Amino acid sequence: MQDRDQSKIDLTSDVKRANKAIFPIMLLLIAFVYFLYNNVNGTNLFSDLLDAIQSYGSLFLFSLIYLLFLAFLIVFHAYIHAFFLIIIGHIKRENIRVTIENKKLMPYVSHDVPVNVSAYKWSLFLPYLLLGLLPLGYGIAQCNALVVFAGMLISICYMGDIPLVFKLAKVDKDYMAISHPEKYGCFLYKKK
Numbered sequence: 001m002q003d004r005d006q007s008k009i010d011l012t013s014d015v016k017r018a019n020k021a022i023f024p025i026m027l028l029l030i031a032f033v034y035f036l037y038n039n040v041n042g043t044n045l046f047s048d049l050l051d052a053i054q055s056y057g058s059l060f061l062f063s064l065i066y067l068l069f070l071a072f073l074i075v076f077h078a079y080i081h082a083f084f085l086i087i088i089g090h091i092k093r094e095n096i097r098v099t100i101e102n103k104k105l106m107p108y109v110s111h112d113v114p115v116n117v118s119a120y121k122w123s124l125f126l127p128y129l130l131l132g133l134l135p136l137g138y139g140i141a142q143c144n145a146l147v148v149f150a151g152m153l154i155s156i157c158y159m160g161d162i163p164l165v166f167k168l169a170k171v172d173k174d175y176m177a178i179s180h181p182e183k184y185g186c187f188l189y190k191k192k
Contacts, residue, residue: 009175011167012185018160026156033136033152041143048145070150074157075100077127078107084123089115097181114176114189121168124161132158160184 037045056062082096095113100106115123136151138144164185168177175188 007190009171009188010185011164011177011188012180012183013163014184018163018184022159022163025162026159029155029159030152033140033148037140037143037145037148040140043143045145045148048143049149052144052146066150070153070157073131073150073154075107077131077154077158078109080127080130081109081123084126085109085111085115085119088122089119091115108184110179110181112178112181114178116173117168117171117175117177117188118173120177120179120186121165124168125165128155128158128161128165 034045037043037048041048053059053062078098082093082098085091085096086093089111091111091113096109096111098107098109101108132151132155134151135147136155139147139149139151171188172190174191176191177186177188179186
């Protein structure tokens with residue numbers, strides 16, 4: 001990595017502190033989705049959700065399938081980050097590592113080569129859009145409480161990426177990003 005200078009910006013953060021910071025935003029998202037669903041569809045999200053769950057017959061089986069599906073999507077989310085780093089950031093697959101942290105069972109993606117800050121920002125945001133916001137919007141438009149609930153849970157689970165996206169939006173395009181191998185976030189290096 002001879003093409004970067006010695007100065008770097010540290011955009012890493014502690015996961016617990018980041019989760020505490022976004023907690024009020026999560027509550028606002030839940031309230032907004034509830035209000036929007038109810039007003040667009042003229043019905044109540046919670047009663048529609050309960051009706052949909054009861055239509056499956058077994059609450060235990062429904063909960064098990066739903067939780068397994070969400071766990072799959074959380075891991076899949078990390079692989080979508082990696083996919084967009086390959087497609088948009090032009091990083092080779094061998095330079096990307098998807099790891100599931102043992103203590104928190106949380107997947108994350110790291111790469112050992114720098115990528116343009118714009119490509120890094122998009123690789124963070126697009127999985128949130130595809131797996132969270134779009135299903136959420138579709139569920140509201142189609143009055144499907146299960147899809148709304150899944151989109152809302154996924155949006156909440158992935159919300160940790162959003163503060164970093166906003167930080168990166170303020171960064172000059174002359175920077176390259178490289179993810180921290182063990183922490184949440186990245187380092188930025190100015191291009192020479």
